[in-house]
Amino acid sequence: xxxxxxxxxxxxxxxxxxxxxxxxxxxxxxxxxxIVFWSAPNPTQEQFWKTMADKYMEEHPNVKIEVxxxxxxxxxxxxxxxxxxxxxxxxxxxxxxxxFGAQLVESEALVPLDTLPGYQDLIxxxxxxxxxxxxxxxxxxxxxxxxxxxxxxxxxxxxxxxxLGFNEPPRTYSEILAVxxxxxxxxxxxxxxxxxxxxxxxxxxxxxxxxxxxYYAASDGTPFLTENKVTADKDAAVAVLQFIKDLNDKGLLLxxxxxxxxxxxxxxxxxxxxxxxxxxxxxFPELKIGENVVFTPPPVPxxxxxxxxxxxxxxxxxxxxxxxxxxxxxxxxxxxxxxVLSNPENDATWLEMTGLTPARGDLTANEAFKQYFExxxxxxxxxxxxxxxxxxIMRKEFTDLQNNMTEVMMIPLINGTVTPEQAFEAVKTSWExxxx
Amino acid sequence: MRKxxxxxxxxxxxxxxxxxxxxxxxxLFWAIALAGTDWNLVSPKRNFVGLDxxxxxxxxxxxxxxxxxxxxxxxxxxxxxxxxxxxxALLLNSLTVWGNIFTVAFFLPYLASGVAMALVTKGLIAxxxxxxKLIVSLLGFQPPWLSHPWWxxxxxxxxxxxxxxxxxxxxxxxxxxxxxxxxxxxxxxxxAGWWTQFRKITVPMLYPAFYTVIVLAVGLMxxxxxxxxxxxxxxxxxxxxxxQLEIYSQAFASFKAGYASAVAILNALATFAxxxxxxxxxxxxxxxxxxxx
Numbered sequence: 008x009x010x011x012x013x014x015x016x017x018x019x020x021x022x023x024x025x026x027x028x029x030x031x032x033x034x035x036x037x038x039x040x041x042i043v044f045w046s047a048p049n050p051t052q053e054q055f056w057k058t059m060a061d062k063y064m065e066e067h068p069n070v071k072i073e074v075x076x077x078x079x080x081x082x083x084x085x086x087x088x089x090x091x092x093x094x095x096x097x098x099x100x101x102x103x104x105x106x107f108g109a110q111l112v113e114s115e116a117l118v119p120l121d122t123l124p125g126y127q128d129l130i131x132x133x134x135x136x137x138x139x140x141x142x143x144x145x146x147x148x149x150x151x152x153x154x155x156x157x158x159x160x161x162x163x164x165x166x167x168x169x170x171l172g173f174n175e176p177p178r179t180y181s182e183i184l185a186v187x188x189x190x191x192x193x194x195x196x197x198x199x200x201x202x203x204x205x206x207x208x209x210x211x212x213x214x215x216x217x218x219x220x221x222y223y224a225a226s227d228g229t230p231f232l233t234e235n236k237v238t239a240d241k242d243a244a245v246a247v248l249q250f251i252k253d254l255n256d257k258g259l260l261l262x263x264x265x266x267x268x269x270x271x272x273x274x275x276x277x278x279x280x281x282x283x284x285x286x287x288x289x290x291f292p293e294l295k296i297g298e299n300v301v302f303t304p305p306p307v308p309x310x311x312x313x314x315x316x317x318x319x320x321x322x323x324x325x326x327x328x329x330x331x332x333x334x335x336x337x338x339x340x341x342x343x344x345x346x347v348l349s350n351p352e353n354d355a356t357w358l359e360m361t362g363l364t365p366a367r368g369d370l371t372a373n374e375a376f377k378q379y380f381e382x383x384x385x386x387x388x389x390x391x392x393x394x395x396x397x398x399x400i401m402r403k404e405f406t407d408l409q410n411n412m413t414e415v416m417m418i419p420l421i422n423g424t425v426t427p428e429q430a431f432e433a434v435k436t437s438w439e440x441x442x443x
Numbered sequence: 444m445r446k447x448x449x450x451x452x453x454x455x456x457x458x459x460x461x462x463x464x465x466x467x468x469x470x471l472f473w474a475i476a477l478a479g480t481d482w483n484l485v486s487p488k489r490n491f492v493g494l495d496x497x498x499x500x501x502x503x504x505x506x507x508x509x510x511x512x513x514x515x516x517x518x519x520x521x522x523x524x525x526x527x528x529x530x531x532a533l534l535l536n537s538l539t540v541w542g543n544i545f546t547v548a549f550f551l552p553y554l555a556s557g558v559a560m561a562l563v564t565k566g567l568i569a570x571x572x573x574x575x576k577l578i579v580s581l582l583g584f585q586p587p588w589l590s591h592p593w594w595x596x597x598x599x600x601x602x603x604x605x606x607x608x609x610x611x612x613x614x615x616x617x618x619x620x621x622x623x624x625x626x627x628x629x630x631x632x633x634x635a636g637w638w639t640q641f642r643k644i645t646v647p648m649l650y651p652a653f654y655t656v657i658v659l660a661v662g663l664m665x666x667x668x669x670x671x672x673x674x675x676x677x678x679x680x681x682x683x684x685x686x687q688l689e690i691y692s693q694a695f696a697s698f699k700a701g702y703a704s705a706v707a708i709l710n711a712l713a714t715f716a717x718x719x720x721x722x723x724x725x726x727x728x729x730x731x732x733x734x735x736x
Binding site: 082084085088089091092110113114115116203206207208211261262263264265266268271273406407410418422 | 483484485486487488565566568569570571572585587588589590672675676677678679680681684688692694695696697698
C-alpha cells in the first residue's frame, strides 16, 4: 500500500520530470503566433480572460490565444510547476503571489517584465508606480505584474452590536474586548470571532488573514522579515499576540468547527476579503453592507493614533510570463497583457465580473470605476484600503515559514503553553535558523 | 512449439508488465533517485545531497509523529473495525430476507468519496449544527471534537472505521457462508451453545478472513490522508498527522520533491515492517487453529 503511494508520488514527479526543459515549445510560424494563458481556477476570472482573448483575437487575427484555468493538481502552484517541468506549452499565467513568484524566479522560470518594451508606460497608465515597488525582487527586476490587490478588512454585525448598546464598531483591542464582555453577558452561547484556522497546521496561508493583517495594522506596515532577519516591530507583534490570547482566555474566540458563524450570528466579527461579498449576496441576502454589516480597518493597539488609517494585509496576485516560451510567444502575450491592462474600461469589466479590486493607483479617482463603486458600496471600502495594504512576504520558503509560524507561535499561544513574548521570540529564532 | 508458447505468454502478460513498469517500477526508481536531491520540480539546479533528506526526515518531529500515529490509529482502528465488520457479517448471514439489499447498503460507505464524507462529518460536528446541539444536550457538555488530540483521533478513527467496515464485512460474510452447516449441527447435538459454537467453530474457520482483513487494515493505517487533511490538517499538536499528509505537504505545498520522496520511501519501509510484524503475530495465532503458512 505504502509502496503504491510512494510510487504514486514518484509517478507525479516522473511525469513532471521526464519531459525535461531541453526543448522549448515551438513558437508560431510566420506571422501566426499561438499562446497559452492560464487564468486563476475561478470561473469568473477564467471568463474575463476568455472575453478579453476573444476581443483581442478579433483585432489581431495573427494571434491565437488559448485561455484555460490553472489545473489544481493538487494546488495551482503545483499545477504550474508540473507544467513547467514537463515542458507543457504555457506562455503566461495569472494568480501568482510574490512568495511563489520568488520560487519561480529562483528557478529561472520567469521573464523580467521591466525589460519588455512599454512596461513603464503601462505602469504609468495604471498609476501603479508606488504599488509595484512592493513587488520588486532582490535583483531589482519586476517579474510579476500585479493585477488585483484585495485589502483585508474587518466585518462587524452592526445589528448585534446595536443590541449590545454600541452604535459604532470598536477600533482598539480594549474596545473589542469590552464588546466581547458585553456579548458574553447577554449571549453566553455567542462568540466574538470564529477562527479555527489559527490551530490548523496545514493552512499556512491563513496567517495572512489573521496575524499579518493585525500585525501590519499595529506596526504601521513594518516589514516582518528583511532578507534573512526578522525585522518585525516586536511591541506590535507581541501586542497582537496578547490580543489573540486575551480573546481566547475570555472565551471570545471560537477555534472549533462552525458553519458560517458570522453569517448566522454565532459570531459578530470576521476578517474578510472582497471575495466574500458575492457569497453573502447569494447565500445570505439578509446581510446588507452598510446596514447590518459594516467594514472597518483591522483592530489596533490602544495607543494607536486616532484618526490615522491602519495598514492591512493585501491578498495580491499578478501575471507572469514564462521564460521557456519562445521570444515570439513572450512578445505576443506581453502585447495582449498590455492591450488588456492599459484600458481602464477592461479593469472596470474585471471588477464587474470578478468583484476583485484591480491593482491600480487610481481606483477611487478614475471615472471608469465611479459608477460601479456607487452601486457597490461594499467594494468601495476595499478600493479605499488598497493603498494601505501590504503584500505578502517575498520569500520562496513561504510555505515552510508560515507553517512554522502556526506551529511554534500560534498553536502554543492558543494552548496557553507560551506567553505572547515567548511566542514571538520562538518564531523569530525559528525563522532566522530556517533562513541561515 | 515451445518457443511459440513462450512468445504468446510474453505477449499476453506484456500489458501488465508494461503497466507495472510505467506506473510502478520506473516511478519507484525515480523516487529513489529524487530522494538524493534537493530538486523543486522546476529549477534547472538539481543538487545531489546524499542522505541529507533521510537524515532530515529522521530528525523531523512531523515524521516521528506520522510514524507513531500510524500505530496509534492501528491500535484503535483494527479492533474496532474487526468488531463492527464481524458483527455486520454475522447479522447479514442471519438474515433470511433482504440480505442482499442490506449487504449493498453496508458496502455503500466504501464507495462514497472520502472528501465528501469528511465534509459531511465536519458539518455534523460544527458547534452550530443541529446534530451537535443534540449531542451537547444529551452529554451535557460540548465535546472538543477536533480541538483535543484524543477526540480528534477518535473522530478520524470512527470515520475510517465507518467507511471500511462494510467492505471488510463482505470478506467475513463470504467466509461465513463457506462454513459447512453440518459443523454447527454436530456441535449443537453435542450440546454446544451459541457462544461455544462461535468460539470453537466460527472464529477458527474465519481465520483466513481475519488474516486478510487485519493485513488490509494495518496497511491502510500507513496510508491515511483524506480524513485528517479535511478535518484537522494533522492537528491538534500533530495528534492526527500522517505519513501521507507529510508527503503531500512537502511535495505539493513546500515543493520539496526530493525530501518528499525520501519520506515516501521511509513510509514504504515502515509499512512493510508494520505489516510484517502483524503477519508474524497472526500467523502464530493461526497455528493454534492448525493453519500453517
